[in-house]
Amino acid sequence: MSLHLPCPNCGADVVFRSPALPNRVCDYCRSMLVRSDAGVAKVGEVAALPFDVSPVQIGMRGRADDNGFEVIGRVRWAWTDGAWNEWLLLFDDGANAWLGEAMGQFMLLREQPIGKVRTRALREIANGKDARPGTEFQLDQEKMVVADAREVVCVAAEGELPFTARSGWRLYSVDLRGRHGQCATLQRDDQEVTFYKGRYVTLAELAPRGLRAIEGWTLPSYAA
Amino acid sequence: MQPDTAIEPQPAPAARALTCPSCGGSVALRAAGYTVHVACQYCSSILDVTDPQVKLVTAYNQHLAELEIPLGTRGVLRGVEWEAIGYLQRSEDGDYGWEEYLLFNPYHGYRWLVKVRGGWSMGEALTVTPDWLSYDQLVVNGENYTHFFADGEARVDYVLGEFYWRVAVGERVKTADWVRSGVMLSREENASEVSWTRNAWLAPAEMRKAFAIRPEAIWPPLPHQPSPWGAWLRTGAKIGALAFAFLLVFALFFGGTSWTAAGSFPVAADGREQSVTLGPIVLPHRYQSVHLRADVPQLENGWVDLDYSLVERKTQQVYEAYGAAERYSGTDFDGPWSEGSRKAEVSIASVPVGTYDLVVEYKANRWSGASGYAETAGWMDPAAAPVVQVEVRRGAVYGSNLLIALLLLAAPLGLALIWHLAFETARKSESDFAPSGEDDDE
Numbered sequence: 001m002s003l004h005l006p007c008p009n010c011g012a013d014v015v016f017r018s019p020a021l022p023n024r025v026c027d028y029c030r031s032m033l034v035r036s037d038a039g040v041a042k043v044g045e046v047a048a049l050p051f052d053v054s055p056v057q058i059g060m061r062g063r064a065d066d067n068g069f070e071v072i073g074r075v076r077w078a079w080t081d082g083a084w085n086e087w088l089l090l091f092d093d094g095a096n097a098w099l100g101e102a103m104g105q106f107m108l109l110r111e112q113p114i115g116k117v118r119t120r121a122l123r124e125i126a127n128g129k130d131a132r133p134g135t136e137f138q139l140d141q142e143k144m145v146v147a148d149a150r151e152v153v154c155v156a157a158e159g160e161l162p163f164t165a166r167s168g169w170r171l172y173s174v175d176l177r178g179r180h181g182q183c184a185t186l187q188r189d190d191q192e193v194t195f196y197k198g199r200y201v202t203l204a205e206l207a208p209r210g211l212r213a214i215e216g217w218t219l220p221s222y223a224a
Numbered sequence: 225m226q227p228d229t230a231i232e233p234q235p236a237p238a239a240r241a242l243t244c245p246s247c248g249g250s251v252a253l254r255a256a257g258y259t260v261h262v263a264c265q266y267c268s269s270i271l272d273v274t275d276p277q278v279k280l281v282t283a284y285n286q287h288l289a290e291l292e293i294p295l296g297t298r299g300v301l302r303g304v305e306w307e308a309i310g311y312l313q314r315s316e317d318g319d320y321g322w323e324e325y326l327l328f329n330p331y332h333g334y335r336w337l338v339k340v341r342g343g344w345s346m347g348e349a350l351t352v353t354p355d356w357l358s359y360d361q362l363v364v365n366g367e368n369y370t371h372f373f374a375d376g377e378a379r380v381d382y383v384l385g386e387f388y389w390r391v392a393v394g395e396r397v398k399t400a401d402w403v404r405s406g407v408m409l410s411r412e413e414n415a416s417e418v419s420w421t422r423n424a425w426l427a428p429a430e431m432r433k434a435f436a437i438r439p440e441a442i443w444p445p446l447p448h449q450p451s452p453w454g455a456w457l458r459t460g461a462k463i464g465a466l467a468f469a470f471l472l473v474f475a476l477f478f479g480g481t482s483w484t485a486a487g488s489f490p491v492a493a494d495g496r497e498q499s500v501t502l503g504p505i506v507l508p509h510r511y512q513s514v515h516l517r518a519d520v521p522q523l524e525n526g527w528v529d530l531d532y533s534l535v536e537r538k539t540q541q542v543y544e545a546y547g548a549a550e551r552y553s554g555t556d557f558d559g560p561w562s563e564g565s566r567k568a569e570v571s572i573a574s575v576p577v578g579t580y581d582l583v584v585e586y587k588a589n590r591w592s593g594a595s596g597y598a599e600t601a602g603w604m605d606p607a608a609a610p611v612v613q614v615e616v617r618r619g620a621v622y623g624s625n626l627l628i629a630l631l632l633l634a635a636p637l638g639l640a641l642i643w644h645l646a647f648e649t650a651r652k653s654e655s656d657f658a659p660s661g662e663d664d665d666e
Contacts, residue, residue, distance in 0.1 A: 050276065051240050052257020053330045081390050082260045082274060103258060103388045104333025105351060133416040148416060179353040200351035203331060211331065213235035218305065220331045 005040050007031060014040070016160065017072060018090060023161040024073070032157075032164060047156045047167040049076055054101060055203065055211050056087050058159045062206035064108055068092045071099070073159030077173075079152045088161060096162065098196060099206075100185075106206075107183050109198035114186075117195060125149075125186060126193045131174040139197075144176040144184060152187075238330070244269060245280045254296070254309045255328045259386040263310075265295060268384060270391070282392075288384070289313070292437060293325055293337070295385045299434035301346060301426070304332050308435075310385035314378045326387060334388065338423060342440030343449055344431045345408065345423035354402075354409065354420065360657060362402050362409065364420075369402035369409045372447045374656045376400060378412065401447065408448035425449055444650035451651070453644035460640060464633040471629050483517060483615040491520070491528070491588040491610040503581035504537065505616060513619035514572045516545065516582075522610040523551045523566045524603040530568065530612075531585040536578045545570040552591060571619075586612055 003016040010029035016022070022035045025046050032044040060071040073088035084102035091097065100107035114126055121137045131149035138144075152173045157165035169189075176184040181200040186193065203211075204222045211223045240256040243249070249266035253259055253273060261281065262271045268288060270281040291311055293299075298307045310326030325337040327346075336347030354364035360371040376399035383391050402409040408423040425448050428439035442449065487502040507514070520528050527550035534543040547570040553562035588610070590602045604610055 050257065051237075053236065053238060053255060054257055055331045078274065080274075082388065083257065085257075103349075104328070105349070177353075179355070181352045214330045215235045215238045217238060217330055220304075223331070 003035070005035070007033065007042075008040055009033075009042050018094060018096070018160070020094075020096065021073070021088070021090070021160045021162050023164050025158050025161070027158070032166065034164060043164055044166055046158070046165070049074075049156045049158060050083075052076075052085070053214055054085055055214065056085070056099065056101060056208075057210070057212040060208055060210045060212070062089075062208040064089070064091075064097070064201065064206055067095075069097070071159075073157070073161045075157045075161065075165045076155040077152045078155045079150050079173075083155060088159065090160075097198070099201075106201050106203060107198055108201045108206075109183070109185060109196035112195050112197050114193050114195040122186065122195075125174055126188060126195070128188075131186075139176070139178075139184065142178045142180075142182055144178050144182070147175045147177045147183075149174045242271075242273065242278050244271060245278060246271075246283045252296070253386060254307060255330075255386060255388070258328075258388045259309075260389055261383075261391050262386040263383040263391075265384065270383065272390075273386075281390075289382060291384070292323075292339075293435050297435060301327075301335075301430065301434045304329060306332075306335060306337075308337070308385075310387045310391075311383070312380055312391070313382035315381050316377055317379055318381075321381065326385065336421065336423070337426075340446055341442055343442045343446040344426040344428075344437070345446075345448070346426055347410070347421040347423040350420040350422055352420075364409065364422075367404060367407065369404050369407070371400075371657055372403045372408070372655045373399070373401040403448040405454070406448060406450045408446075423448065444654055445647055447651065447654060449651060451644050451647045453640045453647060457637065457640050457644055460637050464637055468630055468633055471626060475626060483515075483617045486516075486582060486614045486616045488611050488613045489584075489586075491522075491586075491604055491612060493604050493606045495588050495590065495604065497585060497587045499583065499585045501581050501583050502614065503579075505534070505580045505582055507575055507577055507580065507618065510577055511574045514543075514575050515569065515617040515619060516547065516571070517567060517569045517615045517617070518547060518549055519567045519613045519615070520549050520551075520588075520610065521566060521613070522603050522608050523549055525552050525554075525591045526550070526603050527564075527589050527591070528568075528612060529587045529589070530570075532570065532572075533583040533585075534572060534575060534580045535583060536576075536580055538578065541576075541578075543572045543575050545572050582614070582616070584612075584614060588612075 004013055007014050007026040007029060009031040010026060012026060012028040014024060014026055014033060016024060016035050024033050026033055030046045031042045032046050033040050034043050056071060058071055062069055069089040069091045071087050072090045075086045077084055077086060087099040087101065089097045089099055097108055097110045100109055117123060119137055119139050125131045131146045133146050133148050135146045136143060150173060152171050154165050154167055154169040156167055171187045171189050174186045183200060184197040186195050208223050211219055240253040242251050242253060244251050244264040244267065246269035247264060247267035249264055251262055251264050253262065260274055262273055264271060268284040272279040272281050293308045295308050295311060298305055306327035306329050308325045309328045312324040313321060314324060315321040322338065322340040327335040327337055338345045338347055352364060354362040357363050357368065362369045378397050378399050380391065380393050380395045383393055397412040397414045400411045406425045410421045410423060412419050431437040432439060489500045492498055514534060516532055518530050527548055530547040532545045547568040549566055549568040551564040551566050588604055590604055
């Protein structure tokens with residue numbers, strides 16, 4: 001199923017593993033490439049990822065919801081008070097999900113069609129209204145609270161992605177938290193609204209293989 | 225495709241170095257990518273590292289605090305290695321100051337090491353929100369907590385090292401705390417966020433092992449400090465009960481000698497008073513109890529009175545006891561019946577050491593009320609050769625000895641209970657909520 005093509009910029013072999021993920025960053029020249037029926041086109045360049053000590057890396061495998069996955073892409077986002085990683089997971093059944101990594105905690109989020117969201121307050125936010133932290137509302141029988149709402153900017157990206165993550169791309173992002181570890185994120189820009197829903201997870205419960213080795217730190221026992 | 229002959233990838237470096245724009249010192253960034261603010265370890269100026277161009281937030285040149293755990297120190301707590309990367313001093317507007325270290329491990333995220341009045345706890349941010357059980361009870365992950373502190377306010381007084389948020393001296397949050405034995409649940413609230421932290425009590429020995437921290441005396445106890453006597457009491461009470469049960473069994477079964485036959489003597493058919501002298505019976509201990517048991521195997525519808533006298537051979541000191549064996553049976557409209565026993569047991573307590581004769585005076589009787597057989601010999605018929613058999617047993621352990629043992633066993637437990645209650649009272653007296661008498665363990 002994987003499609004190997006030469007990078008139109010540097011000629012290096014680039015891989016597209018899923019038709020749902022037509023975007024990717026060339027591992028060698030950091031060109032942002034988009035695949036279409038006409039072939040692969042370069043649509044821009046991606047900034048180099050700043051150094052971090054994340055334990056996750058492209059190629060890491062793990063399990064979630066009774067399904068194996070591989071980490072195949074990452075977008076690094078920043079806001080005025082910090083930055084975090086969103087890792088793209090490609091599951092063995094072809095589905096994908098995001099592993100959000102912020103402040104040493106992990107969230108497993110899957111995209112949900114915003115059209116199916118019934119909550120009025122959330123639809124209003126999707127339509128351009130500002131969210132207020134602390135606002136509570138009902139989402140699929142669960143009480144959720146707006147944890148924060150802020151402007152975020154895409155810093156850099158790598159690997160395969162479902163969208164074109166240009167450095168400097170700005171979004172309005174609203175994070176929701178449930179009482180029992182549920183979480184959700186709504187992101188919007190002028191063109192589009194995307195909605196993700198999921199839960200907090202621990203790295204251990206994902207049974208990771210191929211965690212990133214970090215100098216001077218022993219890999220945790222569950223990853224051995 | 226060619227097999228990949230690339231060499232093994234090198235592990236990623238763990239730290240990034242940057243230069244303090246205020247003093248020029250080299251600052252190591254230990255949680256690169258997560259850290260937002262760093263307080264320079266040389267001049268304590270606060271730097272913003274969200275930008276590749278490190279920005280100075282607040283320039284300080286203050287005296288640096290001597291840290292008990294210097295930043296960069298690593299220690300293993302509950303099986304995971306942690307590095308101290310940040311340090312805060314906080315207080316309630318200058319009162320009740322406490323210290324917090326931010327711990328980091330790239331694979332396990334962040335924890336807090338909190339030191340309050342010499343006691344240490346390890347805090348972990350919760351990703352779930354507790355549920356209310358009652359006006360002063362919370363439950364989270366199946367653990368119940370009781371409200372302890374209300375309406376507090378924590379202010380940041382001093383900062384060193386790196387943090388994953390914009391930390392600022394003077395920053396305030398509203399606080400409240402709930403406790404269970406060994407754990408404190410802390411709620412912090414600012415304008416935009418409510419966060420919950422589960423703080424697990426760390427025993428002084430754990431801190432000594434992990435970070436070579438000298439234990440300190442803590443009084444009154446911290447809200448979630450487990451009573452050092454609690455576990456001791458539970459184990460002690462079990463051991464004490466077991467020991468006493470063992471003593472009791474030992475006293476009952478192995479305390480003295482077993483029954484030994486002292487003699488067997490005939491019962492006269494005419495029912496006259498008879499006398500027999502048995503012995504010698506040697507009593508070796510300073511004092512002991514003597515148990516006497518008579519058995520009249522042929523006894524039926526009658527009784528035997530027994531007068532025992534233990535007579536010391538030298539001093540002629542006499543110790544007396546009285547016993548009787550009686551047994552009746554018959555048949556009425558409910559069927560056959562019987563009552564009484566052919567055996568009779570008596571004890572003489574506190575008999576001093578010596579050699580004794582046992583004089584038994586006995587008189588056998590026939591029950592004349594038993595339907596028309598009064599004129600016959602009944603059980604005393606010489607043809608049946610009725611006899612009285614007497615057995616003797618010597619006791620060694622007294623009730624008083626057992627009582628002393630019980631007191632000796634109970635004394636440390638009682639003392640521990642007093643200390644435990646004093647500890648719990650002092651612990652609860654710190655609460656913002658009226659202390660109630662009941663024990664809130666579990």
